[in-house]
Amino acid sequence: MKFTILINEGPYQHQAADSAYQFAKAALEKGHEIFRVFFYNDAVNNATRLAIPPQDDRNITVQWAELAEQNNLDMVVCIAAAQRRGMLDDDERDRQGKDASNIHPAFRISGLGQLVEGGIQSDRLITFGD
């Protein structure tokens, strides 16, 4: 079965991102397909490559990146939500004339249409949020 996962909360503040990660991992282990993971609202902060969590706890961004690499996951960060919160990839940094970028290369920035498309193309869309 094909799933799209929508996440609405940032890392560490709320369990939503962790729940979504555990769900995604379990779904893949059961042989399901993850069509897309869409990061919206504060969840765009899951994509920062600049976080430095303590070594004795999980690194949420790295967890996502590894899961994506192993399973060829499409992880999309909403551009509108990202811009509001200062999350930029290199292209956006250049386009917007800013002096830094912070999005991990395992994620890609795109529009909200990608979420709607996820709902259309998948058998189930499941939301994790506050």
Added chain:
Amino acid sequence: MATISVEGKDIEVDEEGYLVTLADWVPEVAKVMSEIDEIELTDEHWDILNFLREYYEEYQIAPAVRVLTKAVAKKLGKDKGNSKYLYQLFPYGPGKQACKFAGLPKPTGCV
């Protein structure tokens, strides 16, 4: 930050030429921006710019192109309410270029 000179005053614009402060908009802003883009503003352009400003004033969003064409067709006639006509007036697209001239927020490129 880049600026454009409007009626002797420097007004801030971003990397893509959009107003940084929407309240800076005066009709002359549209004229200066159109000169930068090498477009001569006609009454036909102004019909669309005025429409966009009214739409934004009422709904607090720039209309999607599809919505714009439908609404323009209703208000200004079917010959003007199609994307071909709008692209003739604004070659870089009514959503991007016309909104820029009209002093609306920059579209986030959401779809």
Added chain:
Amino acid sequence: MDGEGQTKKFMFVNRKVPYGTVYALESLEVVLISAAFDQDVSLAFVDDGVYQLKNGQSTDGIGMKNFSPTYKALGDYDINKLYVEKESLEERGLSLDDLMELTYEDEDDDWAEKTSIILVSREELAEVMDQQDVLISS
């Protein structure tokens, strides 16, 4: 872009007061985008979500953008099924008169202006929710 011609029933479920959190605003942004995909889109306003449609919102004093007028544009985007739950309104001492007027023009009825608000009971809304393909809550 239209998902190979598939049409699904999308419902956006709103249950939060506006301004205290960003959810109402960012949900509305998804709704506007969804209109480009030719899907069967509806909105539900339940619990505190009914406050999103309260008339007379004025944000001058809090320095935030008042996005309530944008709900009035939904008709232009062919989104004209806004389910408002009756019990939620009543619990909060509100009636339809306290909500913004939200309308659309019915293409199939000589562009007659009609209300987009559909007042439903909890039970009726449960049935409508059950029939959806995709429920996006915020």
Added chain:
Amino acid sequence: MAMLHIVNKSVFERGTLDSCLKSSLSGSSILFIEDAVVSAVNNTAVSDKIKAELSSKNFYVLTPDLNARGFTDADLIEGIKGVDYAGFVDLVADNSNVQSWL
């Protein structure tokens, strides 16, 4: 196939569970995750409210979330089933649609 409702708030903090119970049809399934797992524990002020719904709806709790908060399956209201993440995935797949009561 029926609908899966997911609740993630403690019943003692917010009215999410009430909204979910009132808006779910009989035959549907309700899964408690995150802080909502405390709602599934027996002998609380709200146990009776859930027990009254057990005959018409299926209740599940995400065991890893329950364990994280110091409870085990033995603490659950009788009739509520514990599931792991694989079981969570099955619930999403086996029901026709899913709604998160955020």
